[in-house]
Amino acid sequence: MKEIEEITKALIEFRNERDWEQFHNPKDLALAINVEAGELLELFLWKKAEEANKEKVKEELADILAYSFLLAEKYGFDVKDIVMNKIKINGEKYPVDKSKGTAKKYNEL
Amino acid sequence: MKEIEEITKALIEFRNERDWEQFHNPKDLALAINVEAGELLELFLWKKAEEANKEKVKEELADILAYSFLLAEKYGFDVKDIVMNKIKINGEKYPVDKSKGTAKKYNEL
Amino acid sequence: MKEIEEITKALIEFRNERDWEQFHNPKDLALAINVEAGELLELFLWKKAEEANKEKVKEELADILAYSFLLAEKYGFDVKDIVMNKIKINGEKYPVDKSKGTAKKYNEL
Amino acid sequence: MKEIEEITKALIEFRNERDWEQFHNPKDLALAINVEAGELLELFLWKKAEEANKEKVKEELADILAYSFLLAEKYGFDVKDIVMNKIKINGEKYPVDKSKGTAKKYNEL
Numbered sequence: 001m002k003e004i005e006e007i008t009k010a011l012i013e014f015r016n017e018r019d020w021e022q023f024h025n026p027k028d029l030a031l032a033i034n035v036e037a038g039e040l041l042e043l044f045l046w047k048k049a050e051e052a053n054k055e056k057v058k059e060e061l062a063d064i065l066a067y068s069f070l071l072a073e074k075y076g077f078d079v080k081d082i083v084m085n086k087i088k089i090n091g092e093k094y095p096v097d098k099s100k101g102t103a104k105k106y107n108e109l
Numbered sequence: 110m111k112e113i114e115e116i117t118k119a120l121i122e123f124r125n126e127r128d129w130e131q132f133h134n135p136k137d138l139a140l141a142i143n144v145e146a147g148e149l150l151e152l153f154l155w156k157k158a159e160e161a162n163k164e165k166v167k168e169e170l171a172d173i174l175a176y177s178f179l180l181a182e183k184y185g186f187d188v189k190d191i192v193m194n195k196i197k198i199n200g201e202k203y204p205v206d207k208s209k210g211t212a213k214k215y216n217e218l
Numbered sequence: 219m220k221e222i223e224e225i226t227k228a229l230i231e232f233r234n235e236r237d238w239e240q241f242h243n244p245k246d247l248a249l250a251i252n253v254e255a256g257e258l259l260e261l262f263l264w265k266k267a268e269e270a271n272k273e274k275v276k277e278e279l280a281d282i283l284a285y286s287f288l289l290a291e292k293y294g295f296d297v298k299d300i301v302m303n304k305i306k307i308n309g310e311k312y313p314v315d316k317s318k319g320t321a322k323k324y325n326e327l
Numbered sequence: 328m329k330e331i332e333e334i335t336k337a338l339i340e341f342r343n344e345r346d347w348e349q350f351h352n353p354k355d356l357a358l359a360i361n362v363e364a365g366e367l368l369e370l371f372l373w374k375k376a377e378e379a380n381k382e383k384v385k386e387e388l389a390d391i392l393a394y395s396f397l398l399a400e401k402y403g404f405d406v407k408d409i410v411m412n413k414i415k416i417n418g419e420k421y422p423v424d425k426s427k428g429t430a431k432k433y434n435e436l
Contacts, residue, residue, distance in 0.1 A: 003111050007188075007189055010193060011196065014196050019209050019210040023373040026153070026158050026161060026166070027153040027156070027157070027161070028372060030150050031372050033149065033173060034143075034149075035365050035366075037139075037173075038143065038361060038365020038368070038369075039365065040142065041139050041142075041358055041361055041365070044358065045358050046355050049135050049136035049137070050134075050135070052136070052139075058184070058191050059191075061181060061186065061191065062192045062195035065174075065181075065192050066192055068170060068173055069192070071166075072174075075163060075166060079116075080116055082167050082168075082170065082174070083116050083119075083171045083175055085167075086171035086172060086175060087120065087123050090123070101127070101131075103264035103265065140263050141263060143361055144260045144263055147252060151256075154246060154249050212373035221329050221330040221331055224407070225407055225411065229414065235423050236421060236423060236427050236428070237427050238428075238430070244377070244384070245374070245375070245379070248368050248370070248379075249368065251367065251368075252364045252365065255357075255360050255364040258357050258361075259357050259358065262353070262357050265354070268352075268353070270357075272402060275353070277416070279398055279399060279404065280412065280413035281413060283392075283395050283409070284410055284414070286395065290392075293384060293385070298330055298334055300385050300386075300388065300392070301337075301389045301392050301393055302334065302337060303385075304390060305393070309341065314345060318344075319346040319347075321350045
């Protein structure tokens, strides 16, 4: 079994043992990702980039990934496919010659 | 090569071609995850769970995953390890007998 | 009429003219605040604190405030009362002698 | 003194007593708003709109408002002016005849 499929299977099993599928609609999964993203952000609040607690970053990032994998599964998305496809889309928005070394958004290039 | 390693390699290559590593410190990567999470959330705003545009969900979710993989790489985390480990931690916070069928937070169980 | 009451009245009028009250339940208002907060955050992404576009900050911050006033109104909260009361609560969590000059969270003081 | 000026004065006093101005740059204030917005959102997670704990909503909303007032003060914005001005801008984006009764975004009207 592929890696992400294996992780997703473990997440689904965890969810189903607790009878939580009833709560996991796409909207609330999107909320969950935002809640966890906010908890990750808090680890950097008032701090320099290198000052966040690494162990806590690990946990919050794992939560974001977990809900992201569950949302992908809910829609039947293949994680590798959608990220690889987004890289292609972004490559068109951000051509190397225009975007090299600048943090400008594509609509400002 | 494993799946997530392969995705991450593609993301790093995309970043390096544009000389963007200078911007990708952990704090700004955490910001980026939040920005993309907000864009995902907007697709559900004022809507029922099933009314979001599936193609747009695909793109925003891909962005969240991309920055999450890049942040994991920045810290040297193995994505599979940290998610599997978080499942274990959550299993202790949410024992099946107490958490079955309820959306309560662990500190309210 | 007091200042915040006046602002809120203008927001409610704008909403009612468009028959949008049907969408403005507390959950979606909380989503809206998060969406706008993400848009504010994007203005600082990959940038130093002083590099954000001031005019855009103005607009995004106005959106956050607008939805926050609408959510307060929805619950019947008086904005001044709840902020003043939160200052009191925070004063107990963060006594001056322990919290002076440190960005630590109250549970780490 | 006007209401918002009075609230802001109390917030600044609280901040200065703790010597926290050094942490309150605009970027971290934008982070703080996002962190608090995430905490507000969590109160609605997996729940119906009317099921959030009202007392907790009060506290999280107060935090969002507090950091929003502090960010406005940092840039020298007048809260009433910027919200009233945003209502005007939104009125042009969302003319009553096109936007009445629909939750569509202005670029989809």
